[in-house]
Amino acid sequence: MSKVNPVILSDIVTISDDETISENEYSELMDEQDANEDAEQIAFFTKYLSVSEVIHSAFPIEYPKTSPQGIATVFNVTGWANPMACFNDIQYSNNGAGGSISIQNCPYFGVPVKKDVRKCQGIKHCSFADPDFINEQHNEVDMESEMFIKLNQHQHNKKTKTYTFFLAAKSTACKYKSNNQLCDGQAKLRRIIKNGGEEYIIGCDKWVRGEKWHRYIKVPGEIDLELLRDIFQGRVIDENNNENQCCTIVSRASRISLCEFPHIQDGQVMRGTIIERKCNVQFIKFIPYDLAACPYIALVCIGTHNHPPPPPERTPVGIKDELQAMIQNIIASDDSVTSRSIIAGDFL
Known part of the structure; x- marks a missing residue:
């Protein structure tokens, strides 16, 4: 003891x-x-x-x-x-x-x-939080309850993936340099014709032929190209109320200022701000x-x-202790065990 x-x-x-x-x-x-x-x-x-x-x-x-x-x-x-x-x-x-x-x-x-x-x-939560969800009071927690399961759940359909890809591509800086100055060009949807086919990329609006290292991001096949084109062209996006009711809650100690998931406001794709609730x-x-x-x-x-x-x-202390004991037992029983083999999952 x-x-x-x-x-x-x-x-x-x-x-x-x-x-x-x-x-x-x-x-x-x-x-x-x-x-x-x-x-x-x-x-x-x-x-x-x-x-x-x-x-x-x-x-x-x-x-x-x-x-x-x-x-x-x-x-x-x-x-x-x-x-x-x-x-x-x-x-x-x-x-x-x-x-x-x-x-x-x-x-x-x-x-x-x-x-x-x-x-x-x-807590801290997204400014687009579902009011019914964020105002939910509690005295005890049931991890099987609908409220607990709903934490940080979001739709992951083709539309939301397209919104997320657009926001990520838009925030990516162009790495092209001229006279030791980074390019300040904006993200632009471009079509490339090659080998009798075509593909789409997110390029730089300041790219000119002969220049290399401008922004170059391939558009994945899971992205809705028509929707992506509409967003880049500034067309108004229909607002779906269900998509805007966010369930994002982050650590009170977190320093992130924007929600990781996309939302629609005034027809434009954006991220919600993270706000405090005391x-x-x-x-x-x-x-x-x-x-x-x-x-x-x-x-x-x-x-x-x-x-x-x-x-x-x-991570609960009990889980940490059990994992540590498991690792120690594996190492003690087999001298050939390495940290790489444990991480790879061969013994878990």
């Missing part, structure tokens, strides 16, 4: 007597709770913070359950080399502004704890100072998320 590493809580700046329940107050609270066996069970974490639902887990959780009244998830970190790993799998971004205090006697654990308060940082769900962590004596950590989530769940971007 791994030894529990000490937890360094150097950012504590205040000691909160106000949130600490004295021994007498704690006894009174418990007496009141025990007086009525039919009453709803209440778990107190501070004098003013209590929840009626406590979930126990021996593993990290990707999408901790929440509610307007608050739900606590208590992690058993006995033997964990890194007890703080219980928070590593959480897919919600929660590293924004917050604060920490010390509670001298947490009524739930009965020991001194660090209380750390953070907020859900929300959330006020609170994540409150209760971490005992002495995890060897009290090997439990609590996460209390309060509020309702006002957005769809963010798509998974963190």
Whole structure:
């Protein structure tokens, strides 16, 4: 069994007597709770913070359950080399502004704890987001639900592939140089006649015979040439409302500013902008100072998320550990195994 590493809580700046329940107050609270066996069970974490639902887990959780009244998830970190790993799998971004205090006697654990308060940082989504989808609220996540399956799903028909190809070709710079200056020519659809046949490319509108290294992108066979020609000629494209209802959600930490998928606005093909949507769900962590004596950590989530769940971007610790163990076992059992053979999938 791994030894529990000490937890360094150097950012504590205040000691909160106000949130600490004295021994007498704690006894009174418990007496009141025990007086009525039919009453709803209440778990107190501070004098003013209590929840009626406590979930126990021996593993990290990707999408901790929440509610307007608050739900606590208590992690058993006995033997964990890194007890703080219980928070590593959480897919919600929660590293924004917050604060920490010390509670001298947490009524739930009965020991001194660090209380750390953070907020859900929300999500980032495309400006063409489907309103019904982006305004979907949730307190828990069902990975088999229609909402979760819909995350980042898009049509991939011939029309959308043509839009995507046009935007990619248009944004590609021409590599031709003259007097050490890059060509600033724009993308242009061209037809090439050769060997009795023809093919289409995206070339440069400043190309002249005899010059080499101008933009040259072959048009794939899966592209709708008539539609591509209409787009390059600036003709108005019919707007399909279903194509414009985007389900793109990106990481809160992502720096991309434009949606990767095409949309139609005012008859022109374009990419949507990535905008932020904030959330006020609170994540409150209760971490005992002495995890060897009290090997439990609590996460209390309060509020309702006002957005769809963010798509998974963190690989769960359990999957990482299983993969690492699998690789180690393969290498130990066969000296001829190389990193290339593992990546190639011969042993997985």
